[in-house]
Amino acid sequence: MFFNSLDFAIFLPIVFTLYWLINSKSIKLQNFLIVAASYFFYGCWDYRFLSLILFSTIVDYTVGRLLAQTNDSKKRNLLLWISILVNLGFLGFFKYYNFFIDNFVGAFSFFGKEMSINSLNIVLPVGISFYTFQTLSYTIDVYKKKLEPTKDFIAFTAFVSFFPQLVAGPIERATHLLPQFYKKRKFDYANAINGMRQILWGLFKKVVIADNCAEFANVIFNSYEDQSGSTLVLGALFFTFQIYGDFSGYSDIAIGTARLFGFDLMKNFAFPYFSRDIAEFWRRWHISLSTWFRDYLYIPLGGSRGTLKFKIRNVFIIFLVSGFWHGANWTFIVWGGLNALYFLPIMLTNKNRSNLDIVAKGKWFPKLKDLLSILITFTLTVFAWIFFRSNSVTDALGYISNIFDTTLFSIPTLSQGAHHTLILIVIFTAIEWIGREGEFAISKIYKLPVYLRWSFYFAILLLMFVFTGKEQAFIYFQF
Structure with missing residues (x-):
């Protein structure tokens, strides 16, 4: 369902009216309505992929609950990696499987060896890059003890599937959006x-x-x-x-x-x-993704600390990964690399926050x-x-x-x-x-x-x- 469609023009007033009519009942009922509306909204595109969102939701909710029950570092690391591998595994399969297969076969062909590995006719689930990163932010923040794991499965499901930003963001942090599902909402004209x-x-x-x-x-x-x-x-x-x-x-x-x-x-x-300058551009363009990569990839890698070699490495990693996030095509990787080249002189002269x-x-x-x-x-x-x-x-x-x-x-x-x-x-x-x-x-x-x-x-x-x-x-x- 597109925002600029007649379907959405009918869908939105109906959900809005029902939502505020049950405002006096309970927060859980409101959250349940949001879940139902969000799953209907996404299902209008392809209902088969609702199971993917639900599975990802169950995995990260369960991982969050289990993280709350242990302080053992090995168990916590294992739980974190389960979440990362499940979420990025789905993303990697649906979005990048054919890219890697085609380039793997192409590399062997370049050296004169023919390989026969068929690519698959894979349908890319709409919004998978967005809701995958959103639910991952929850697990990582719970792991780092920045956020208490939720006991409210309906609220968590609403957070993962919230229809306004489900398929193309903003990529919300659990620390910002999830607590809003716990509070009673009042209509503000x-x-x-x-x-x-x-x-x-x-x-x-x-x-x-x-x-x-x-x-x-x-x-x-x-x-x-x-x-x-x-x-x-x-x-x-x-x-x-x-x-x-x-x-x-x-x-x-x-x-x-x-x-x-x-x-x-x-x-x-x-x-x-x-x-x-380019640094300012990336503080103003797709802010939710830029800050996600900054907090969950760039800073853990060391950010702008360390030797010159590590600074340059980290800049290229963050921009190349950002490019690859956009799609399984070398054009996006080159685009990311080009922006890294733009950014390097500013960063190396300490003018990236000018x-x-x-x-x-x-x-x-x-x-x-x-x-x-x-x-x-x-x-x-x-x-x-x-x-x-x-x-x-x-x-x-x-x-x-x-x-x-x-x-x-x-x-x-x-x-x-x-x-x-x-x-x-x-x-x-x-x-x-x-x-x-x-x-x-x-x-x-x-x-x-x-x-x-x-x-x-x-x-x-x-x-x-x-x-x-x-x-x-x-x-x-x-x-």
């Missing part, structure tokens, strides 16, 4: 209205920006051999806004929907395209230095997205090679619709810039006079109606 605003803005990002950009990005990337250099630059630009509008739009809808039910989800995007504040805070325009830094960082990001979007490393290199051609300075070949989409990108960027100090771009719009506020809402709805692109699945469903 102001919070619900703010949630509706965030849902509206998320839908605008997805339907108007991402889906329209996707239409032109797909055409250009799929026929890059026949495009001029200038058109290829615009193709990369279209994808840059497609992936941001698509993924941050999903996060906005998820966070806004959770607010309707009285839950607080972590912020997942903080206007990343206004970053002044830009912690909001750019041009309290001002309309940035300083020239900040503007140049934003443009350079944005350009590096757009370049890296070419590898992320391409079907293969060969295609990515071919795409880049064709950019740096004599046609780079020619007039791009674009349809009328593409020109309209470029105008929408400019308007969208301006709104994001104006609202960059808020929780999301239009979070402070309530401060405007009523007639201006509602005019803006109607303008967004009108744009969604007029510029509705061809419906595209959310990009991160494939991860």
